[in-house]
Amino acid sequence: MSDQWRPYDAPGDGSPPPPPPPPPPLPTHRPYGSATYPTYDAGAERRRLRGRIGMLVVGVLVVLGGAGIGITALVVNALDDDSSSSTTTTTTRTEVHVDGTGNGSGDVDLFSTAATHAMTEALVKETGSPQVLEVILLQVQAVLTVPGEDGPRTLLWDGAALTEGGPGFSARKPFDVGDLDGAVVARLCGEQPAGCTAIAGRPLPSDNGAWLTVASPSGVRFTDLQGDKP
Numbered sequence: 135m136s137d138q139w140r141p142y143d144a145p146g147d148g149s150p151p152p153p154p155p156p157p158p159p160l161p162t163h164r165p166y167g168s169a170t171y172p173t174y175d176a177g178a179e180r181r182r183l184r185g186r187i188g189m190l191v192v193g194v195l196v197v198l199g200g201a202g203i204g205i206t207a208l209v210v211n212a213l214d215d216d217s218s219s220s221t222t223t224t225t226t227r228t229e230v231h232v233d234g235t236g237n238g239s240g241d242v243d244l245f246s247t248a249a250t251h252a253m254t255e256a257l258v259k260e261t262g263s264p265q266v267l268e269v270i271l272l273q274v275q276a277v278l279t280v281p282g283e284d285g286p287r288t289l290l291w292d293g294a295a296l297t298e299g300g301p302g303f304s305a306r307k308p309f310d311v312g313d314l315d316g317a318v319v320a321r322l323c324g325e326q327p328a329g330c331t332a333i334a335g336r337p338l339p340s341d342n343g344a345w346l347t348v349a350s351p352s353g354v355r356f357t358d359l360q361g362d363k364p
Contacts, residue, residue, distance in 0.1 A: 242274045242293035245320035245327050249293060253278075254312045256296045260289065266311045267304035268335030271319060273327045278311065279304045306335045309344040318361040322348040334359065 243249060253276060254264050267286055270277040276291040279302040288299035314334050323330035330350040337345055348355045357363060 243327075244271060244276055244291075244293055244316055245273055245323065245330075246316045248316075250314050250316040251312075252293070253291050254314075256291065257289070257311060260296050264310050264312045265308040266334075267302075267306045267308050268333065269311060269314060271314070271316070271332040271334065273330065281308055304335070306337075307341075309334075309336060313344065313359050315359070318359065319346070319348065322346070322355055322357065322361050323350045324352050326351045 258264050261280055267279045278289045279286050280289060286302040286304050288302040290297045290299045319332045320327060333347045334344050344359055346357050346359060
């Protein structure tokens with residue numbers, strides 16, 4: 135064969151071809167044009183969340199028949215605590231030690247006659263009177279809303295001491311907390327006292343005595359302080 139392979143000579147002066155031009159820049163996506171966005175305000179966000187939580191608490195109280203309005207003051211005070219500020223709170227404790235306030239295992243059990251009797255003694259020692267506007271009684275703690283010179287105030291009872299809980303609110307007429315028997319509450323709560331809440335107070339100003347609203351896992355009951363009716 136007369137034909138032979140030889141290298142291919144590119145036309146021109148032998149220099150490499152220029153690189154291709156760069157691609158055009160991608161368009162910037164601005165869905166909201168020149169819109170501005172507000173600066174995040176941590177304090178305002180906390181206040182918004184506290185408002186939502188407060189509405190949930192009020193809803194729970196309505197489910198319980200509208201009872202327990204006084205405890206909302208404690209909830210509001212707790213929710214109004216802004217972590218960005220520093221406050222100093224002074225509390226007082228009135229201690230009264232009475233046998234029979236435990237459940238035998240060393241834990242507090244306020245669902246007994248001895249426990250509510252001790253609570254009454256502590257209240258009289260603290261305020262000079264057994265009168266309360268309402269009581270929210272749980273197995274391990276109670277919230278008492280009592281009359282005060284500047285309006286209702288709340289006290290916390292843990293089975294051994296009373297602690298100031300701050301201002302309260304109640305439209306009820308007072309009654310003698312000595313009429314409240316923790317043993318009656320225990321009977322109404324049934325076999326799951328840890329999940330039971332009792333609220334004692336006068337639902338209506340015309341009521342001659344206080345009534346109990348007892349909410350337990352088995353349901354809600356409304357009865358007098360003796361647990362007999364209606």
